[in-house]
Amino acid sequence: MFPALSEKLQSALRNLRSKGKLTEKDVTAALREVRLALLDADVNYKVVKDFINKVKERSIGEEVMKSLTPGQQVVKIVNEEMTQLMGGFNDKLKISSKLPTVVMLVGLQGSGKTTTAVKLAKYLQKNGHTPLIAACDIYRPAAIKQLEVLGRENELPIFSMGEQEPVNIAKGALKEARKKGADFLLLDTAGRLHVDEQLMEELANIKRHIQPTEILLVVDAMTGQDAVNVAESFHQQLTLTGVILTKLDGDSRGGAALSVKAVTGCPIKFVGLGEKVTAFEPFHPDRMASRILGMGDILSLIEKAEASLDKEKGRELEKKLRNEQFTFEDFLDQLQQIKKIGPLEQIMEMLPGVGGVSKQLKKLSVDEKQLVHVEAIINSMTKEERLKPEIINSSRRKRIARGSGTSVQNVNQLLKQFGQMKKMFKQMSRNKGKFLRGRRGFFP
Amino acid sequence: MSILNRLKIGLQKTRFNFMGKVEQLFYRDAIDEEFYEELEELLISGDIGIKSTMEICDQLRQGAREKKIREPQELKEYLKKLLLESLNTGSSALATSTDGPTVILVLGVNGAGKTTTIGKLAHSYVQKGHKVLLAAGDTFRAAAIYQLEIWAARAGADLIKHQPGADPSAVFYDAINAARARGADIVLGDTAGRLQTKVNLMEELKKIHRVLQKSLPGAPHEVLLVIDATTGQNGISQAKLFHEAVPLTGLVLTKLDGTAKGGIIIAIKRELGLPVKLIGVGEGIEDLQPFEPQSFIEALFSLDKEQNTK
Numbered sequence: 001m002f003p004a005l006s007e008k009l010q011s012a013l014r015n016l017r018s019k020g021k022l023t024e025k026d027v028t029a030a031l032r033e034v035r036l037a038l039l040d041a042d043v044n045y046k047v048v049k050d051f052i053n054k055v056k057e058r059s060i061g062e063e064v065m066k067s068l069t070p071g072q073q074v075v076k077i078v079n080e081e082m083t084q085l086m087g088g089f090n091d092k093l094k095i096s097s098k099l100p101t102v103v104m105l106v107g108l109q110g111s112g113k114t115t116t117a118v119k120l121a122k123y124l125q126k127n128g129h130t131p132l133i134a135a136c137d138i139y140r141p142a143a144i145k146q147l148e149v150l151g152r153e154n155e156l157p158i159f160s161m162g163e164q165e166p167v168n169i170a171k172g173a174l175k176e177a178r179k180k181g182a183d184f185l186l187l188d189t190a191g192r193l194h195v196d197e198q199l200m201e202e203l204a205n206i207k208r209h210i211q212p213t214e215i216l217l218v219v220d221a222m223t224g225q226d227a228v229n230v231a232e233s234f235h236q237q238l239t240l241t242g243v244i245l246t247k248l249d250g251d252s253r254g255g256a257a258l259s260v261k262a263v264t265g266c267p268i269k270f271v272g273l274g275e276k277v278t279a280f281e282p283f284h285p286d287r288m289a290s291r292i293l294g295m296g297d298i299l300s301l302i303e304k305a306e307a308s309l310d311k312e313k314g315r316e317l318e319k320k321l322r323n324e325q326f327t328f329e330d331f332l333d334q335l336q337q338i339k340k341i342g343p344l345e346q347i348m349e350m351l352p353g354v355g356g357v358s359k360q361l362k363k364l365s366v367d368e369k370q371l372v373h374v375e376a377i378i379n380s381m382t383k384e385e386r387l388k389p390e391i392i393n394s395s396r397r398k399r400i401a402r403g404s405g406t407s408v409q410n411v412n413q414l415l416k417q418f419g420q421m422k423k424m425f426k427q428m429s430r431n432k433g434k435f436l437r438g439r440r441g442f443f444p
Numbered sequence: 445m446s447i448l449n450r451l452k453i454g455l456q457k458t459r460f461n462f463m464g465k466v467e468q469l470f471y472r473d474a475i476d477e478e479f480y481e482e483l484e485e486l487l488i489s490g491d492i493g494i495k496s497t498m499e500i501c502d503q504l505r506q507g508a509r510e511k512k513i514r515e516p517q518e519l520k521e522y523l524k525k526l527l528l529e530s531l532n533t534g535s536s537a538l539a540t541s542t543d544g545p546t547v548i549l550v551l552g553v554n555g556a557g558k559t560t561t562i563g564k565l566a567h568s569y570v571q572k573g574h575k576v577l578l579a580a581g582d583t584f585r586a587a588a589i590y591q592l593e594i595w596a597a598r599a600g601a602d603l604i605k606h607q608p609g610a611d612p613s614a615v616f617y618d619a620i621n622a623a624r625a626r627g628a629d630i631v632l633g634d635t636a637g638r639l640q641t642k643v644n645l646m647e648e649l650k651k652i653h654r655v656l657q658k659s660l661p662g663a664p665h666e667v668l669l670v671i672d673a674t675t676g677q678n679g680i681s682q683a684k685l686f687h688e689a690v691p692l693t694g695l696v697l698t699k700l701d702g703t704a705k706g707g708i709i710i711a712i713k714r715e716l717g718l719p720v721k722l723i724g725v726g727e728g729i730e731d732l733q734p735f736e737p738q739s740f741i742e743a744l745f746s747l748d749k750e751q752n753t754k
Contacts, residue, residue, distance in 0.1 A: 039494045042676030045485050109699065110555025110672060139727075142591035149586035149608075193702045220555060224491035224676025226704035233703075247554060250639035252678035275584075 027059045030074045041253030041292045044228045047262045055081050079289050086258060086285035091242065091267035096213040100132070100177040100185040104210070105244070106203055106234060107218035109191030112246035114143065116218050116272055117188040118150045119280035120244075123270075124184050125156065132182040134173030135160040136206070137190035147188060154277050157182070166190070167206045174210060187212065194233035203238055214241045216269065219256055221248045227256035228263045235264040246272035249279065253292050257283075326422055328386035332378045335371060376404035377414050389415060470520040475508060479516065483523075490707035493677050496714050500526060524741055530710050531737035533719040539665040539693065545577075545623040547631045547656060547663035550696070551649065551686055552670035554637030557698035557724060559588065561670055562632045563595030564724065564732035569630045570600045577628035579619035580605035581612040581652065584636040592634055598729060602628060612636070612648065613655040620659040633664070640685035653690045668721060670696045673706035683712045697735070698724035 031052050038048045058077050095101050103120070105113045114137070121131040133151065135158060137143035144160050151158035157180070159173040170187055177185040187206065192199035207215065217231060217240050234240055243264075245257050248271045257268055268288075273279040378386065380403030385392050392400070392415065394408075401408045469482055480501055487497040503526055504519065513519050540546045548565070552558045562578060569576045578596050580603060582588035589605050596603040604619040616633055623631045635652065638645035656663045669692050671679050686692060697706050697720050709720050720735040 036494055039488055040677055042491075042678070045488050108674065108702070110557060112555055140591070141594035142587040145590050146585070146587035153586070193699075195703060220672070220674070222553065222672075222676060222678040222682075223674050224679075224704070224708065225489045226491070226674045226702070227676075229703045230674070247639060249641075250553070250678065251641045251681050252676070256676065 024060050027056055027074065031056055031059075034074075034078055038255060038258075038292065041255035042222075042224045042227070042259075043255035043292065044225055044259035044263070047228070047259050050262075051081065051085065079286070082258065082289035082292065083285045086261050086288055087267040088285055090282045090284055091269050092282070093269060094213050094241065099181075099183050100174070101183065101214070102174065102185045102187065102210055102212040103214040103216060104187040104189065104203075104206065104212040105216055105218055106189050106238065106240075107191060108193065108220075108230060109140075111191065111218045111220045112272060113137075113191060113218045114147055114150070114188050116244055116246055116270075116280075117147070117186050118154060118156060119272060119277055120270065121156045121184070121186055122154055122277050123280050129184050130180075130182045131184040131186055132157050132159055132173065132177045132180065133186045133188060134158075134169055136166040136169050136173075136187050138163040138166060138169075139190045143188075143190065150277075166202055167209055170206050170210050194230050194237075200233075200237050207238055215239065216242045216244050217260070217266070218244050218246060219260055221245050221254040221256060221271075222250065222252040223256040225259075228259045231260040231264050231266075235266065240264060240266045242266050242269040244268070244270045244272065245283065248272060249274040254288065255292050257288055258292060328378050328381060328389055328418065329383075331418065331421075332375065332386070335375055335378075373404070373406055373410060374414055377401075377406055377411055380404040389418065470516040472516050475514065475516055475519060480505065487707070490705035491676050491679075491711075492707035493680065493711040496711040499714070500530075527710065528737055528741045530713055531720070531740065533713075533717075533737075536694070536719065536721045536735045538721060541662055541665050543662065544660055545620070545629050545631050545663075546665045547620070547633065547660060548666040548668065549633040549635065549652070549656065549664040549690075550668050550670060551635050551690065551692075552637060553639055553672075553682055556637065556670040556672045556675075557696075558582075558637065558670045559591050559595065559634055560727075561668075561696050561698060561722070561724060561732065562592065562634050563599055564729055565722070566595065566599035566601040566630075566632055567729045568732060569632075574630045575626070575628045576601035576630045576632065577619060577623045577626065578603045579615050579631060579633040581615050581634045582636040583608055583610045583612055583615065588634070588636065601632075602626065613651050616652055617655050617659050620656070620663065631663075640682050640689075646685065646689040649686075649689050666693045666721075667691060668694055668696050669718070670698055671708065671712075672704075673697055673700045674702065674704040675708050677708070677711075679708035680711055680715060683716050683718055687716060687718065692718055694719050694721035696720070696722045696724065700724060701726045701731070 034055070035048055035052050038051070039045060043051075055074075055078055058081065059074055093101070093103065105117055105120075107113050117133050121133050124131045133147060133156060135144040135147045137147075144162070148158050148160060150156070159169075159176050161169045161172050166189065173185055173187070176182075187210070189203060189206070190199070192203075194200065206212075215238050217234050219227060219231070223230070231240075231243070243257070243260050243266050245254060245268055248254055260266070261268055268283040268285075271281055271283050273281060377400060380400045381392075385396065385400075392411075397408050397411045401411050404411075469479065469486065472479055483504070484497055484501055487500060488494060492500070500523075504523060507513065507522050507526075508519055511522070513522060538546075538548065550558050550562055550565075559582065566576045566578055576599070578592055578601050580589040580592045582592070583606060586608070589608060593603055593605070595601075602622070604615060604622050606615050606618070612635060619631055619633065622628070633652075633656075635649065636645075638649070640646065653664065653667075667690055669683060669686050671682060675682070683692070683695070695709060695712065695718055697709055700706055700723050706723075712718055713720070723733050723735050723740075725731050725733060
């Protein structure tokens with residue numbers, strides 16, 4: 001919906017390339033774009049106001065790094081401030097000194113509490129814990145059954161007592177957890193409106209009796225401006241310890257995350273990213289910042305690349321890419337360099353403007369394991385084959401497959417992919433010529 | 445209790461937060477830049493979205509100039525008119541089939557309130573003397589079928605279901621045949637929640653739609669997208685992508701009993717022309733109402749000053 005903010009900023013600041021400093025007017029113009037992007041991402045308008053003022057203050061007068069254009073400098077400040085605003089770093093679950101650690105999940109109807117409870121339990125289980133989930137949603141039809149089915153499917157223990165007072169279920173679950181030696185107890189509560197006094201009191205009552213270590217608000221990433229009202233209300237009545245953001249696998253920018261953190265001060269601890277039970281991760285503020293801004297994470301890519309890449313080699317490669325002289329030899333070299341930066345897909349995600357070629361990327365579907373095979377295959381080629389892949393005939397293919405412990409199909413696939421990749425780079429250097437030229441030496 | 449009253453109660457919190465401030469705004473002395481800035485913020489805080497907000501403000505400015513409006517109160521009437529025009533599409537009544545059962549398909553993202561909406565809708569049809577059949581098309585989410593079963597029992601409707609994990613299209617095929625055999629005149633189809641960006645799940649919807657069309661010419665007669673009132677700008681993407689997959693006939697705005705403003709429907713209407721047909725204003729089985737733009741806007745603006753100062 002919104003063109004990548006970084007592009008907009010670039011155009012807003014196009015005339016500033018030669019200047020060493022940003023004027024207040026330039027910054028104001030650029031920040032107007034930031035403001036629109038944030039509002040479009042559902043960041044609360046009050047939060048946006050404060051945020052823009054803060055960035056403005058920092059941007060004016062700050063010296064511009066030599067290697068970056070002023071536009072990028074603003075992006076960098078925005079990104080940093082936003083990351084800071086979201087907590088700066090990942091905040092882990094607190095663990096109680098007295099077992100079990102009780103985690104209470106609360107939120108509006110349909111925000112994803114039950115799914116989250118199962119995902120969190122699975123996540124804990126994978127990390128060597130023994131979680132127990134208590135079914136405290138006695139209102140929604142079939143909520144308890146849903147949890148029981150999910151528990152069975154995912155081999156997670158579920159504690160239920162039917163439709164009794166939720167506080168009694170929680171007490172019973174606590175007893176059960178102690179008896180069984182579970183080190184985590186997750187309370188799945190019913191969805192409720194923050195303005196429903198009776199149901200909010202029910203949560204407060206559970207809190208009084210159980211004293212959970214963590215009270216996490218489950219927030220739908222698609223929530224709009226109302227997110228702050230909801231979060232404030234829950235926080236006031238329960239003193240939240242954190243937030244879990246769900247349904248982030250869609251195309252929402254998730255500005256609610258920023259708002260909720262800014263208003264309550266509670267860190268976002270986890271994010272839900274899909275229908276699968278394993279689609280659940282600790283939250284990373286920096287990634288979220290880029291997402292909200294609708295731009296690739298170019299800054300961390302630059303930083304990472306700067307830290308791990310040989311600049312000389314990079315320049316050489318860039319030339320080769322543009323002249324279509326890219327060979328398997330270079331490819332191997334790149335693979336080794338890229339591995340230093342991080343997972344390939346992640347790198348591609350960090351590139352702005354890769355959206356258009358992402359379909360081709362999916363076709364390439366490069367995963368880490370495949371990379372090992374790829375390396376082995378290339379290593380089994382002769383030098384001549386690496387420089388001139390077109391000479392690889394079927395007997396050479398057989399030899400390469402044997403040598404690398406893969407199959408002829410694998411070799412064929414790589415050859416085909418290499419062809420596609422060459423084509424793609426050609427496209428990228430044509431379409432994104434500016435990108436390659438503008439960041440000389442940064443692109444791997 | 446009249447529909448208007450229920451709506452008013454349901455929207456009370458909305459009014460306190462949103463239009464309460466709008467009222468204050470219109471008690472200002474003059475229409476100046478500050479006025480428009482505040483209005484812009486208010487509209488944005490109602491999830492109307494930056495694009496629609498700017499358009500509305502521009503229209504207001506232009507209207508004020510052309511009609512020489514200088515009093516904020518006068519401008520308020522004009523804003524009301526604008527918003528009403530934004531939402532007005534004639535009747536919000538659901539289509540009925542003259543030939544065979546009326547099929548209503550209900551879609552939406554996860555957690556929007558599809559199953560609950562169907563339960564309430566079934567109740568309202570049964571109350572009006574219809575024979576209603578529910579199709580448990582959410583074969584994916586654990587216990588979704590069971591959840592619909594409970595609603596069917598509450599509402600007094602029949603239910604067609606398959607095993608969890610079954611092809612939802614097959615459920616609908618059976619439901620149409622069952623409706624014919626049993627003489628049910630309303631078929632309400634539940635579907636699994638899906639994010640609009642999941643290509644394969646949207647394909648599944650297309651298949652459901654094809655199967656319905658084939659099983660019963662003219663079906664589905666209504667395709668309703670359920671949108672949670674707390675939804676922000678993603679609502680536009682939801683409406684757009686669902687509409688691309690299966691032609692929608694309208695929206696259901698749920699959970700309007702919270703503090704959320706549901707302003708996204710204004711943006712959706714302006715950008716895609718999709719009207720709201722029903723609104724959910726509570727958890728009770730009765731809490732589903734036809735959407736009436738006039739009452740909606742009137743309810744939003746009908747604050748008296750005492751409430752306003754609360």
